Each structure stands twice: as C-alpha cells, then as structure tokens.
Amino acid sequence: MSTFCLKGLVKSGNSTKTGNKVLHNDEFYEYCGVIHVHTSDSDGTKTHPEIIGIVQDMGLDFLLFNDHMTLKHKHLEGWYGNVLVIMGYEINDQDNHNHFLAYCLDEVLPEHLSSGEYAAEVARRGGVGIIAHPDEVRTSASLPPYPWTDWSVRDFNGIEIWNHLSAWTEGIASSRKLWYFTHPRSFLSTPTPKILRIWDELNRERPVVGIGSTDAHEHKYGKFPFKVKIFPYKVHFTTIRTHLLTRQPLPADFPKAEKEFFRLLTNCQVYFSNYRVAQADGFRFYVRADQSRLIMGETVKFRADMNFYVELPENGEVRLIGSGEHLGVKTGRTLEFRCPGPGIYRVEVMKRGKGWIYSNHIRII
Template identity: 40%
Template sequence: MYEYAGAVHIHSVYSDGTGKIEDIAKAAHDSDLDFILMTDHNTLKPIADGYEKWLNNVMVIIGYEVNDMANKNHYLTFGINEVIGSYQELPNGELGCKLSANEYVKQIKDKGGIGFLAHPDEERSHLPEHPPYPWIEETDDFTGIEVWNHMSEWIEGMDEGNKLDRFLHPLKSIIAPNPKTLKRWDDAAMNRHVTGIGGVDAHALKQNVLGFFEVEIFAYKVLFKSIRTHVLIDEPIVKNSNDSFCKDKTKILDALRKGKCFIANYYNGDARGFRFYAEFKGITCNMGDTISANGEKVMLRALVPKECDIKLIHNGKPAHESKGMNAAWDIKEPGIYRVECWQAGRGWIFSNHIRIK
C-alpha cells in the first residue's frame, strides 16, 4: 500500500479565504503534504482557471462546499465538474443552493461525485457573529462525514475565559473529534459503509489589530500542522506529472470513497506508517473492507508509529484498550470495528471501519 497525507476542506480567495491557491500549495509543500482538497463555497471556478494540477510539488484537487438557503447542511463535494443546482444570494452576502440538502446530495451521488457532511454537529450560541452550520436534514446518499474539523472544534469550545489562549495556541486547543459526530458516524456505518475524514476548514482570516495593521489568524501553514487525512492506495501516484493527474486524482478520491484512509492530528505526532487491518484465512483486509467470517475468528491488528493508548471501538463502543506501538485482537463477534490512538488524553489517530459479518 502507498500512503499519502493530505489536508481537506480549504478555502481560498475564490470564496471566503484569503490565500491564492498557488500560495496555499506552497504552504502545503512546506508542511510535507502530498495533496490538498480545495473546497471554496459553491464554485468550481478554480478548475476553469487551471488550478487543478500539481503546484509546488503538491497535488491540488478542486472540489466545493455547497450549502442550502438557510446556510446549513454544508457538504464537501468532489469528483464532479459542475456545481449542482441554482443559487441565490443570502442576507449575509453568501450564496445558498435553492435545492434542498437531500436533493443536492442525491444529485451529486447520481452524477458520480462523492461528498462529506461538513462540521455536522455544530451547536454554538455564544457567538452570534459566528453562527453554527450544522447538518439537520435526513439523507442516506452521502459518502461520508467530516468527523474531525479543526476550526469547528476551535470555535465551538471558545469562551470569554479561554479566547486569548485559543488565539495564541490554535493547535494546542484541538483535543478530539466531537463525541456527537463520532456517534453519528458509527450509527450511520452500522447500516452501510460511511467514510470518516478530517478537515482543517482553513481560511487564513485576517484580523485588524488596534486599527493599525492586519494579522493573519491561523495561517494555512499553521493549520496544515493539525488535522490531516491519509489515504492508502494500491499503486503510487506519479509526482508532478500532470499527464497522469486525472488518473491519480481518481486514486485519491476512490480511497476516500471506499474508506481506505485515516485521520490524524499532527500536533500529537507524525502518523505516517499507521495501519489497521484484518487477517482472515491468509487474506489481509484493510480499512473500508468487509469480511464474511460467519462466526470464525478474525485477527485485527493495529500498528502505530510511536507508543500511545490504542483503543478498539466495536459498534461505536470501547471494546479493548492497551498501550504500545501495536495491538492485536482475536474477533468473532460481527459488527464494525475501528481504532483510536490517544496521546496523554489527546486524540491522535482515528481509523476507518472494518466490517465483519
């Protein structure tokens, strides 16, 4: 398996971010990322302008983030070359899709695209100038869920007492995915495959200080040191080859579609080399796979780059916990299994599920 690390959910000057895509790619390269997934709001203009390609040694994949007329039900969309639906300006100057969330999610799926519910469990009420953007509509056509969103966790947990500390230490303040989102993910995955991804939701917003100068809040390079999504694919991508770009883009998106990926917070350590897999009758199965064991024993294994607390989650509930750089479990009970790795009470790595029937 070939492993590539990327940052997902990034905004540029094409919507409400402040960075040019070429500069964002340079920041990604400086942060040792292999790919970035751009998600400007309700637009694919960066594709028309030629930005979906290798830039500064980083694969730039262009998607978009769609929302409804209530500016809720945000959906990270990839793998299609059109913006679904028609749009109307909202009171805050942003755009809203006239389709319902159920309708645009289904149309994206029907056209071969993939999509992820973005920051689905936001619920803050203490910052009226920054309202929540939760997912509130019922649908079963989504590919997956943005399980961990840096900016969502940062702002959801901010109050008057910790505001300064969170501004000064934007990485330190990120602890773990929202338990409600983890439950949403596990509950949905009980019925079918649902991929979990992590996103940074980067904007690099600029704040005026004392009326004299602007300070960039959470530069792209800062957020690229936090939540990453790693994909595992069978064949290598050809670096800096725009001739094979479309083929390699498909490899990345297929890995996300199938759940051949895991989430890591790099503030807690480099996650390259993490593996969660199953062994059954001489066959190795990976995240996103389904095993028909029919009550026979399956060996689950986790390999971690450094010592940590390794937790096995079965059907959304903790099943086993150990400390070390590897763990193995003999499993006979059917269900969905995933692994969480923690460092000193802080979430580090979250795998996708392996399903055992």
C-alpha cells in the same frame, strides 16, 4: 510531459510520485494531505498558487480545495510535483446550514437547492459528497454555528468527523479567549462522541467514510493597522490531516489519479490524525487473512482465531470500537485485539489525553 506554469508553480502533466512513501516494509503506499481549504475566491485569504506552494514545502501529498459556491479555478487542478491538487467546492442551503463538500463536478449546481436536492444531484452527476462540520455548536452571535440538520438525506459518501475550524471557534467565546487566539492548536481534544456515534450507526448500513479536515481560511482579526493573522495556513496544515492507504501508487495521469483517489476515499481506506499530537504516518490497523493484511474499508470473513493488529509510529492508548461499543483499551506501539465476531470495527488512539488517530472501519462478516 506537459507543464503549466502559474506564478512560479509548475503543474506537471505527470506525477513524479512513484511510491516513495512505502512504510514499514508492508504492501501499502500512504498518502497524507489536507481537506477542505478556502482561498481568496471565497472567504480565505491566500490564492491557490500561494497555498499549493505552502503544501509543497510541507511535503504533503494531496490538497483538496473547497471554496464556497464556486469552482472558478477548477482548471488549476492537477499534479504539482508530488502534490495532488483537487478542486471541489462547499455548498450550503438558503439558511446557510447543511454545508456539503462536493467533488468531481465540472460546474457548480444551481443555487437555492435544498440539502436533499443538492446531495442527490451531486450523486446523480457522479460526484462525491461529504457532509461538512455536522455537529458544529456555537453560541456566539457573531459566529453562529452551521451544523448539518437534515439527517433524512442519504445521498452522501462521507462525513467530516473532525473539523479544525469548528473545534477552534466553539471555544473562542469562552473565558480562555486569549489562549485560543495565541495557541490555536493546543485545545484540540477529540471529535465529539455524538458524531462518532452517528458515524458508527451509518456504517452499520453501508460504508460512510470518516475524514478529518482543516476548513482553513487564514483568518485575520482586529482593525487596520493592528490586523493580525491568527491562523496561518501553515498552522492549519499542522493539525488535522487525512491519510489514504493503497496497494498501488496513484496514477501519474491526473484524471486517473483523481478517480482512484476518490475510489479509495469512498471505500474508507482512510484514517485521520492530529499532527499536533504526533506524526501519525505508518499507523496500521488490519486483520490477517491468507498471508495478506486487510485494512480499513475492506470486508473480511470471520474466523474464530481472528485478531486485529495495530501498529503505531510511537506509543499510544488504543481503544477498539466494535459496532459502536467500546471493546477494550491497550497501550503500546504494536498491539493485538481478539475479534469477537462479525461487526464493524475501528480504533481510536489517544496520546497525552488527546485524540491522535482515528481509523475507518474494517467490516467482518
């Protein structure tokens, strides 16, 4: 096993993770982590080793960095104990709009490309592209919004359905500003209906993964000597998380693990959750076929007696969405819904009036 030391952190040549995350005695390994994290390489406030250490202490399984327009610490990616650390970056256009998370690239793309050009170039180089905070709406002059505006682009693999920083900053111009600063997680409600609708529409054509991300920076506010950290990384990492399900543990070899991670992600074997509402590990949404469970991202042939099954770690209010339509609501911990026919199906789970869990789609043909 080769190791690489970085200010006390050990980057391991092989992972020690061999599937200790099996839950519910089912056949799935579950990996839970945080996506879209900034460091002091751009406008974040901590270094890679500091943030990796935080994620290790919190027991998360993966960490995806996305600094603005730089991959200068690309060489730091790898397994750190049980944490898979991946270096992507965040691209923007000349108007600082159309932010795009790019992964699996060896170098940053030339600057001054349009959104259509960089999305196509990421795809051409075999990378993975995810549209960032597409529906950001803010009216503050000091904090303008950075939405995705070019929906003619088709070269992307996924969309951030829920971005914690976007959701938080949309509220700070309100009369409840003090509350927003002192309770940065409590206001998170749900992703917007608009972006959920766009996501459903895109998935009628092809699989487009929906993820939840932190966009963590650990911002500091105020003036010296009264500068305060209002949003520590650790607080960010107890908000929106993305969970990956797989029948095989991720490989110990990092290049293979990264490849498999993005194969599963772009295949939509994913759900995302708000940890502030409750721990979501163990959530399952599936249909049964020939003794096995088929989950989000998988395609299943329709049968007249087909049901959807939902399992939750604790009670929640589950809404079944079929091809963009609300088909039913049930409350409990283990639930069944009749499948009405071919289509794309996902569930949303609410708890205490807040969005808790959002699955990707199961495709019934």
